[in-house]
Amino acid sequence: MNIFLLLFLEFFKMGALTFGGGYAMIPFIEETVLRHGWMTTSELVDFIAVSESTPGAFAVNISTYIGSEVGGLSGSLVATLGLVLPPFLIIILIAKVYEKIRENRLVQGAMMGLKATVVGLIAATVLSVGQEIFFSEGINLAVFRSANFYVSLIIFAVALFLLLYKKLNPILIIAGSAVVGIVLGYTGVITV
Numbered sequence: 140m141n142i143f144l145l146l147f148l149e150f151f152k153m154g155a156l157t158f159g160g161g162y163a164m165i166p167f168i169e170e171t172v173l174r175h176g177w178m179t180t181s182e183l184v185d186f187i188a189v190s191e192s193t194p195g196a197f198a199v200n201i202s203t204y205i206g207s208e209v210g211g212l213s214g215s216l217v218a219t220l221g222l223v224l225p226p227f228l229i230i231i232l233i234a235k236v237y238e239k240i241r242e243n244r245l246v247q248g249a250m251m252g253l254k255a256t257v258v259g260l261i262a263a264t265v266l267s268v269g270q271e272i273f274f275s276e277g278i279n280l281a282v283f284r285s286a287n288f289y290v291s292l293i294i295f296a297v298a299l300f301l302l303l304y305k306k307l308n309p310i311l312i313i314a315g316s317a318v319v320g321i322v323l324g325y326t327g328v329i330t331v
Contacts (some may be wrong), residue, residue, distance in 0.1 A: 142210050143217045146176070150202050150221030155229070159257030161190075161197030165264040168201060177209050192313045211275060287329045294319060296317040 149171050157164045165187065172178050178186075190200035199219055206218025240246050271328045272291050274282055282288050294316055301307040 141257035143213060145325040146206050146210055146214055146218045147221040149175075149219045150206070151225060153202075154222040157260075158253050159260055161199075161201065162264055163197050164201075165255050166260060166267065168205070169267065172205060172296060175209075180271055181275065184268055192317060249266060254262050291321055 153164055153167050153171070154177065157167055169183055172183055173180065174209050186201060186204050188324065190197050190204065193200055199222065202218045202222040203215045207215035272295075274290060276282060298316055302309060303314050320329070
């Protein structure tokens with residue numbers, strides 16, 4: 140199959156069938172890129188970090204990047220169009236009828252079920268990305284002798300604390316974490 144058609148169809152499917160935004164898409168994105176051999180889990184996790192720390196919608200950033208890696212500039216345009224076209228069309232349709240059906244018990248039940256599913260998808264993403272960050276070589280005793288493990292754990296704990304208890308702006312947390320990572324990588328405290 141033509142790579143551009145394949146990119147469009149895969150990202151169109153993600154855009155049409157994933158509810159809950161970019162983070163809920165990560166399991167689908169991961170499965171797709173691994174199935175097609177477009178990148179490794181480690182490369183995907185790296186770009187999840189880059190996508191999160193750059194302006195724009197996370198899912199659009201990551202689809203554009205994957206498309207670019209697979210098919211250059213044309214691939215990035217095709218993947219991005221494939222991703223955004225279904226939600227765009229669905230939102231137009233829903234906007235026309237939502238006010239009329241918002242109070243319907245079936246619609247309210249569906250919304251409750253969708254919210255729970257989105258939380259589950261985001262939790263699966265946290266576990267998948269967390270495993271790659273903390274246990275990329277598998278769970279064994281060597282992991283606990285690695286400075287990378289403890290540095291990552293400390294950065295994670297500090298970021299979580301600053302976000303939840305100090306209500307610090309996430310952009311500042313991301314920028315600060317990047318600076319800490321650069322300094323620790325440059326000084327040799329951590330290895331990549």
